[in-house]
Amino acid sequence: MITRHDLRHAGLTGLWFMFLTFPLVVIKINPIEHTVHWRWSNMVWIGVVSFLASLTIRLVQGRRRTGENEKQQSLLQTSVRQFDLLRRPAFFRAALITSSVLLISFPLFFSSYQVNILTTALMYVVLGLGLNIVVGMAGLLDLGYVAFYAVGAYTYALLHLHFNLGFWMVLPIGGLLGALFGLLLGFPVLRLRGDYLAIVTLAFGQIVRLILENWSEFSKGPSGIANIARPGLFGLTLSPEATITYLYYLMIGLVGLTVFVVNRLQNSRIGRAWQALREDEIACQAMGIDKTKIKLSAFALGATWAGMAGVFFAAKTTFVNPASFTFIESAIILCIVVLGGMGSIAGVMVGALILILLPEYLRAVADYRMLAFGAILVVMMIVRPQGLIAPKRRTYTLPSTHNPVNSSDVPASDR
Amino acid sequence: MFPLLTVNKLSMDFGGIRAIDKFNMRINAGEIVALIGPNGAGKTTFFNCLTGIYQPTDGELLWTLPNRSSRTLNGLKPHRITEQGLARTFQNIRLFRSMTVLENVMIGRHCRTATTILGAVLRPPSVTREEKETIEISFALLERVGLADVAHERADNLPYGAQRRLEIARALATEPLLLLLDEPAAGMNPQEGQELEALIRSINNDQIAVLLIEHDMQLVMRLADHIFVLEYGRLIAEGAPEKIRNDPAVIRAYLGEEGIHHA
Ligand SMILES: Nc1ncnc2c1ncn2[C@@H]1O[C@H](COP(=O)(O)OP(=O)(O)O)[C@@H](O)[C@H]1O
């Protein structure tokens, strides 16, 4: 039921958004003719859309709240949920195989242009999975993640420029340097949490970019470094199109490696310690976990992937400059993690594909990309705070004597 | 029997407030010791000093291993103290809420396992074995506290009493020599209280010493070998349950006029 209160609230929300987005969507400056073009119709649209969105959210929330009471008997639902869990691995495997086949055969059916875009999206999958270690698993809000991406990219650019080192040589070096910078950031922020951590990491990202911009002798400043070599393939010279396909398959390989490693880490002693740190720092220490070590390892391992993705980025574009590593990049990667589902590998993959591919294919959205990201995040926080694909809790089975989840899985000889 | 933990003149200040004042205590290996006192007496603060969450202002914490070698616990980080063999539960439950019941216990195994980052990724046989052992031990502990059938439930979905038992299982997973329980019976119904009593006894039977903060006097009187009474951070009495029961200072400070007679 829509009450007058709901309407009033939605109306105010609409007005607020009209005001908030005014400079962005209404004013358009034409720098050549020095005129201002007022696009008032956009404002009306914003008002209408946010009014309707606000109303919908209020209605959905209202309904959810009434349903909440019936949901309380969680223990009764256990059996249902376990059934769900049992079905999941098979479903998951099928989805995995299907998407792998689709991804691998993609260049056969689509143009280089499309392949190139998908390569970029896959790069963000790697970045998202890396940040997911820090933010999703260990619960450390890192807003300067792009710094490690920049470190990787400049590692390749500079090592290639000065020492003519090749891609394959630099890829592990980029990862290592990423990790090293992760530690560098990790040490000073060991005692920080929450907002304070976010602010310091944000500053760290800015510092790295500013150094790259201003220390021209080292990094060639804003003009950047060009003519970086593409990855080699046994000394073959590839046509531009073949190069794109080659880069695509390399990226698939890197994504595969990332998923493999991150998945194994997550379901291990280390991954559990990260999650314990996220859940309760004091209890985590009381369980014998070295907080310092586990925090630093999260920062370092998260940054490793950004470093490698950076090397790949430099090889793909053959050009790096500081403008590619602004705060917006950090924000996008964070959006990927939050939208996809913090702590969920599949979620981060889906999030990256949506957030990177959508603006490419919906040019209309692309202009308002940041606005759309913001809106998506706000809506997600309200409607589905756990992300598109909530992290699945791992279930374990006891090898012998006893199996509380699914006793039929255990061969009779094991009892 | 040897003195597992010796506390010498421990003091803890918060700004101008002295929460613990020159507190002395000794816990022998394998004993059940109770720490009682009115709210705000400093009992939880004492646990926090013991486990390295607070750095005591003054005094010494001496830890003696079964091989009779002694070392001080002062200045050790919390995880080092857990490694030494002190494990605790929290008065205001601190579980890893969004993780499963089983995972909570598995985390308790952290300091008794050795898998490194590289090992976790490459998973050599030694790691697989360790992981399997972790799962087995954790399941066994859940069985012991009666939570095996909800092993894959989210920890915060458990009812209150079960959460308290899960905290105990998680602490036991660290293989302690001394288990610190901060008001474990709080919020439990009488039946759960009885189960808890049996659990504490069975833990004690495994040669694990227990230091118990508890307001349920009957439970304390039945379980404890030795009782320490705190009031405003000061030790006002110590001794066997019969002695504490009849101690006028304790009666005045804590038990009230009738509290002692039905014990
Ligand atoms: N972190 C702290 N900062 C300041 N005062 C504290 C802190 N922790 C405990 N206290 C004070 O120490 C005293 C003892 O508290 P506590 O140990 O929790 O009592 P108990 O567990 O015996 O009920 C109280 O007066 C409390 O306010």
Ligand SMILES: [Mg+2]
């Ligand atoms: Mg207390």
